[in-house]
Amino acid sequence: MLNGDFFKKDDVVGVAQDLLGEILITNFQDRLTAGIITETEAYHQSEKACHAFNARRTKRTEWLFHDGGRAYVYLCYGIHHLFNITTGREGDAAAVLIRAIEPVQGLETMLERRKQEKIQPKLTSGPGVLTQALGISVKYTGVLLEKTSGIWIEEGTMAKSKKKVIASTRIGVDYAEEDALLPWRFYLGDSKWVSKL
DNA sequence: ATTAAGATGCGCT
DNA sequence: GCGCATCTTAATA
Numbered sequence: 001m002l003n004g005d006f007f008k009k010d011d012v013v014g015v016a017q018d019l020l021g022e023i024l025i026t027n028f029q030d031r032l033t034a035g036i037i038t039e040t041e042a043y044h045q046s047e048k049a050c051h052a053f054n055a056r057r058t059k060r061t062e063w064l065f066h067d068g069g070r071a072y073v074y075l076c077y078g079i080h081h082l083f084n085i086t087t088g089r090e091g092d093a094a095a096v097l098i099r100a101i102e103p104v105q106g107l108e109t110m111l112e113r114r115k116q117e118k119i120q121p122k123l124t125s126g127p128g129v130l131t132q133a134l135g136i137s138v139k140y141t142g143v144l145l146e147k148t149s150g151i152w153i154e155e156g157t158m159a160k161s162k163k164k165v166i167a168s169t170r171i172g173v174d175y176a177e178e179d180a181l182l183p184w185r186f187y188l189g190d191s192k193w194v195s196k197l
Numbered sequence: 198a199t200t201a202a203g204a205t206g207c208g209c210t
Numbered sequence: 211g212c213g214c215a216t217c218t219t220a221a222t223a
Contacts, residue, residue, distance in 0.1 A: 041204070049204070051219095060219060078217030080205050097204060128205050138218095172204050195205095199223080210212085 001146065002153040007068030012087045012094035015068075016042040017165055017186050019085070021158040024101055026134040028150050031109045033134050035101030035124055036156055039187040039194045041170045043084070045093035049176035052093035063142045064093035071151055073131070073141040080128030081137045085145065085153075099171070099185075100125040102193035103133070110134070126195040164189035171196060 002022065009015055017040075025034040043050040045064070051074070052061040063072045064086060072084040072095050084095035101124045103110055110133040114123055124130045131137065136151065143149040167183040174180055187194045 043204075051204085056220090058220065074204090075218055077203060077205055077215080079215070082204060084204085099204085122206090126206070170204070175203080200221090201219105203217105203219095205215105207215090208213095 002155060004067075004069040006153075007085060007087045007145075008089060009068070010088055010092070012044050012096060013042045013184055015085075015087045016040040016096045016184065019096055019098075019153075020165060020186060020188055021156040021160075021163050023104070023154040023156050024098060024134070024151075025105075025154060026136060026151050027147070028135045031106060031135070033103075033106030033109050034154075035103045035105075035130070035134070036158075036193075037098060037100075038102050038191045039098075039100035039125070039185070041097040041099060041186070042184040043095050043097060047176065047179035047182060049170060049173040049179050049182075050093065055093070057093075061093065064095055065091055066142075068094075069145050071136075071140050071143050071145060071149075073136060073138045075138055076128065081131040082127045083131045083134075083136050097127060098130065099127045100187070100193050100195050101130050101134075102191060121193050125193050 045052040052064045067090045068087040070086045084097045088094040124133045166189040170185045
């Protein structure tokens with residue numbers, strides 16, 4: 001299991017890249033589901049796309065300010081639960097949004113939760129759909145990423161040198177003006193399990 | 198108390 | 211490719 005030190009680094013952009021290829025696992029009600037992280041985005045309080053821009057501290061953003069290694073889950077467009085991992089030290093608001101995974105375990109459970117019949121990219125590619133497949137919802141916001149929480153990260157088997165990391169601008173953050181141009185979205189170039197090319 | 202807008206995804210054309 | 215559902219959050223009064 002990836003421990004706290006992995007996430008407490010003071011470099012959310014680096015952590016976003018390093019998370020590609022690692023395994024995100026949930027285990028709720030004895031239903032184990034897991035997938036390889038294929039797409040991420042970094043957010044930091046120093047830029048406008050971040051909920052905690054300008055050190056804006058509210059009930060929702062509170063967990064962003066905690067030290068790394070926790071879940072930050074919030075509701076988007078009133079419908080979608082988006083899952084982030086907090087990074088950095090106490091007081092420094094930063095997180096990595098998980099945007100897509102490639103399913104590796106618990107396929108039946110994922111299909112059922114997504115009400116689908118076929119294993120295909122739209123099953124788990126997209127920040128709102130992967131949380132559905134894994135059973136993650138806003139009630140898990142703030143939990144530590146460890147087995148007892150039911151959500152944690154394991155080291156993937158992919159060699160670091162073999163990862164083909166592509167950087168691009170983040171999705172859906174036009175409101176962030178010049179910060180919308182930051183190349184803080186990362187995905188595995190040879191994976192079809194990404195939300196968008 | 199009121200309100201505007203959002204780190205999306207689905208279904209239809 | 212386009213419209214729209216849906217509701218919490220946070221800013222304003």
